[in-house]
Amino acid sequence: MQSTSHAFKDNATRALGDAQLQKAMENVRGGFIEKRLNVVEKLPEFETLRDQARDIKNHTLAHLDLYLERWEAKVTERGGKVHWCTDAAAARDAVLEICRAAGAKTVTKGKSMVAEEIALNQHLEANGVTPVETDLGEYIIQLRDEPPSHIIAPAVHLTKEQVEADFREAHNHLPKDRSLSEPVELVSEARQVLRQRYLEADVGITGANFLVAETGSSIIVTNEGNGDLTQMLPRVHIVVTSLEKVVPTLEDVSTILRVLARSATGQEFSAYTTFSTGPKRPEDLDGPDEYHVVLLDNGRSAMLGGDFQDMLRCIRCGACMNHCPVYHAVGGHAYGWVYPGPMGAVLTPSLIGVAEAGQLPNASTFCGRCESVCPMRIPLPKMMRHWREREFERHLSPASVRMGLGAWAFFAQRPRLYGLFSGLAARALARLGGRKGRLSKLPLASGWTKYREMPAPEGKTFQQLWAERQRKGTGS
Amino acid sequence: MSGARDQVLGAVRRSLKRAPGDEAAIDARLAQHPRNLVPARGQLSPTERVDLFEAQAAAVQASVSRVGALAEVPEAVAAYLREQNLPGQLRVSPDPTVADLPWAEKAPLLTVSTGPARDADAVSVTPAFAGIAETGTLMLTSGKDRPATLNFLPETHIVVLKASQVVGAYEDAWDLLRQAEGEGVMPRSVNLITGPSRTGDIEQKIQLGAHGPRRLHIVVVEGGGA
Ligand code: SF4
Numbered sequence: 181m182q183s184t185s186h187a188f189k190d191n192a193t194r195a196l197g198d199a200q201l202q203k204a205m206e207n208v209r210g211g212f213i214e215k216r217l218n219v220v221e222k223l224p225e226f227e228t229l230r231d232q233a234r235d236i237k238n239h240t241l242a243h244l245d246l247y248l249e250r251w252e253a254k255v256t257e258r259g260g261k262v263h264w265c266t267d268a269a270a271a272r273d274a275v276l277e278i279c280r281a282a283g284a285k286t287v288t289k290g291k292s293m294v295a296e297e298i299a300l301n302q303h304l305e306a307n308g309v310t311p312v313e314t315d316l317g318e319y320i321i322q323l324r325d326e327p328p329s330h331i332i333a334p335a336v337h338l339t340k341e342q343v344e345a346d347f348r349e350a351h352n353h354l355p356k357d358r359s360l361s362e363p364v365e366l367v368s369e370a371r372q373v374l375r376q377r378y379l380e381a382d383v384g385i386t387g388a389n390f391l392v393a394e395t396g397s398s399i400i401v402t403n404e405g406n407g408d409l410t411q412m413l414p415r416v417h418i419v420v421t422s423l424e425k426v427v428p429t430l431e432d433v434s435t436i437l438r439v440l441a442r443s444a445t446g447q448e449f450s451a452y453t454t455f456s457t458g459p460k461r462p463e464d465l466d467g468p469d470e471y472h473v474v475l476l477d478n479g480r481s482a483m484l485g486g487d488f489q490d491m492l493r494c495i496r497c498g499a500c501m502n503h504c505p506v507y508h509a510v511g512g513h514a515y516g517w518v519y520p521g522p523m524g525a526v527l528t529p530s531l532i533g534v535a536e537a538g539q540l541p542n543a544s545t546f547c548g549r550c551e552s553v554c555p556m557r558i559p560l561p562k563m564m565r566h567w568r569e570r571e572f573e574r575h576l577s578p579a580s581v582r583m584g585l586g587a588w589a590f591f592a593q594r595p596r597l598y599g600l601f602s603g604l605a606a607r608a609l610a611r612l613g614g615r616k617g618r619l620s621k622l623p624l625a626s627g628w629t630k631y632r633e634m635p636a637p638e639g640k641t642f643q644q645l646w647a648e649r650q651r652k653g654t655g656s
Numbered sequence: 657m658s659g660a661r662d663q664v665l666g667a668v669r670r671s672l673k674r675a676p677g678d679e680a681a682i683d684a685r686l687a688q689h690p691r692n693l694v695p696a697r698g699q700l701s702p703t704e705r706v707d708l709f710e711a712q713a714a715a716v717q718a719s720v721s722r723v724g725a726l727a728e729v730p731e732a733v734a735a736y737l738r739e740q741n742l743p744g745q746l747r748v749s750p751d752p753t754v755a756d757l758p759w760a761e762k763a764p765l766l767t768v769s770t771g772p773a774r775d776a777d778a779v780s781v782t783p784a785f786a787g788i789a790e791t792g793t794l795m796l797t798s799g800k801d802r803p804a805t806l807n808f809l810p811e812t813h814i815v816v817l818k819a820s821q822v823v824g825a826y827e828d829a830w831d832l833l834r835q836a837e838g839e840g841v842m843p844r845s846v847n848l849i850t851g852p853s854r855t856g857d858i859e860q861k862i863q864l865g866a867h868g869p870r871r872l873h874i875v876v877v878e879g880g881g882a
Binding site: 204207208210211212223224228229232236242244245246247248249250262270314315316317320333335339340363366367368370371374375379393394395396397403404405406408409412413423428429430431432434435437438445447448450451452453454456457458459461463464465466475477481482484485486 | 660661663664665667668669670671672673674678679682683685686689690691692693695696697712715716750771772773775791793798799800801802803804805807808809825826827830840841842843844845846847848849850851852853854855856857858859860861863865866867868869
């Protein structure tokens with residue numbers, strides 16, 4: 181996907197003035213936070229499970245080569261094939277080659293952020309293969325020719341009126357006078373239209389939430405069941421995924437699954453967690469004849485052993501963006517590439533370079549809520565600071581940032597936007613403070629109050645931090 | 657592509673700068689698959705486990721009915737379909753647990769065929785491998801007599817679960833699976849199913865029946881009769 185991350189400020193300005201988007205974003209500001217809190221309260225062990233989930237991933241990353249080798253051996257033993265790919269272009273080509281060998285005209289796709297990362301749809305289309313997205317949100321944005329705006333709710337930036345208009349335009353074989361104003365009608369129509377596509381497709385492409393070294397399985401976690409139909413009906417199943425997805429055992433993945441759905445959608449467990457291991461067996465009555473895993477590096481191996489290794493623990497739950505006042509205010513598209521919100525602000529510069537995405541780590545109020553909800557305990561604010569420091573050192577930062585003014589300054593110079601923005605942030609925080617309605621009850625109340633008492637932009641804090649680090653001689 | 661494989665693994669090793677020698681520890685972890693913290697919630701007596709399973713399944717919009725023996729399943733299925741006003745054509749898994757039930761005798765109004773799901777099939781009946789009480793989750797496995805398409809294509813999915821198959825936690829279900837299949841061996845498809853299909857993709861409002869089944873009904877078989 182072509183990045184517009186360098187234009188974050190312009191993107192953000194436009195987003196703040198987009199009434200339709202602001203209406204849609206209300207759905208994020210509300211639902212996710214409350215749902216997560218409710219479900220977390222029901223599991224007393226939740227915080228300990230987060231610690232263990234972090235430790236499992238840290239252990240795996242420290243031995244990533246060994247686990248990948250063992251996982252691959254199991255995949256091969258089961259009749260599957262692993263395609264190792266150093267970069268996005270290699271991964272795109274690997275998928276296309278498998279599609280060509282299968283004589284594929286149509287491929288169905290389950291939701292995959294890695295497929296977005298490698299711009300797979302564009303590549304397939306350019307080479308005569310038609311990709312059909314089957315996740316409802318992905319299907320909607322494919323009709324609109326837009327990228328996803330959220331990693332688990334790709335169409336969260338749209339209202340149902342917009343979806344209705346898209347369906348009326350795309351499904352013009354259906355009666356014009358049909359009723360389509362309710363979500364239930366939209367869901368039924370998509371179900372009906374897509375059912376045929378599953379049955380026609382030659383190849384099904386899914387992502388993977390996890391790869392299990394013990395068994396050689398790939399796992400998808402969905403609520404719709406679209407990923408399952410995608411991977412079981414066509415003759416060929418391709419898993420497009422990346423190397424940090426591997427975990428050692430079924431026990432380890434169970435621990436991480438316990439924190440995933442709770443953090444993501446506020447569900448105790450998603451409707452479908454499916455473990456796929458190799459192609460159809462001789463005695464099986466259904467399933468694909470071929471099972472391929474296209475395994476992408478694309479900059480991840482370089483993150484190991486450095487300041488950003490912790491980011492490789494990310495399980496793509498979306499909690500950090502669901503709780504981020506900046507994301508709430510500007511939506512996902514403003515971030516300009518595949519991964520939005522706090523996780524995107526850290527990951528994007530690692531994957532596409534700080535020159536392109538250097539503005540993103542400034543898209544933060546440093547309120548700390550992303551870290552407080554991240555199930556994998558990824559220190560997102562700390563890593564955003566790392567990027568700011570690097571950006572400073574490289575003199576890539578625009579003049580205003582070098583003067584110690586970050587995103588806050590940008591808003592502060594525009595009083596109307598600033599008012600809107602800080603109002604949204606405060607409202608979102610009030611909701612997080614939630615049932616008691618008091619900010620002092622926030623998990624990170626002290627951190628937040630500290631920043632709130634300081635009306636000066638966060639950049640000033642950065643400047644101070646920088647000065648301190650320089651004095652201590654620890655500047656990296 | 658072995659060039660790319662070496663390149664990726666080489667890059668990983670260069671970044672990690674790890675001294676060699678951890679291989680045995682990694683293999684031991686994979687062979688022993690030690691448990692992490694298992695929540696207390698599911699650690700209950702067998703009857704309490706079944707109660708928790710039922711409550712958790714109901715909380716995610718699955719419906720549950722209980723019967724005293726396997727032979728009573730056909731009547732329970734017929735009653736459910738009648739209540740829901742659903743068609744009486746069943747696509748049943750060839751697995752003997754459900755295929756060999758006395759359908760014709762006990763539910764003569766139902767039409768029963770066996771095999772993998774076809775597009776037109778509206779109702780499927782499949783056997784569970786396990787039920788997991790902590791979240792009301794079913795574990796279904798594919799195999800010789802158990803096509804996975806039955807779990808996803810029909811609008812109504814009916815699952816037969818013996819009370820003796822209900823365990824507390826996911827880890828307990830993995831142990832059962834290892835007993836059945838062997839260490840490190842998985843059926844092609846293992847489905848953990850928690851309630852019917854749903855989506856929140858339109859304005860974050862949950863709708864059931866996105867692509868998979870709109871309805872999930874679980875018949876729990878108490879008592880003996882294996
Ligand atoms: S950074 Fe943490 S909270 Fe954000 S998506 Fe990744 S795992 Fe979830």
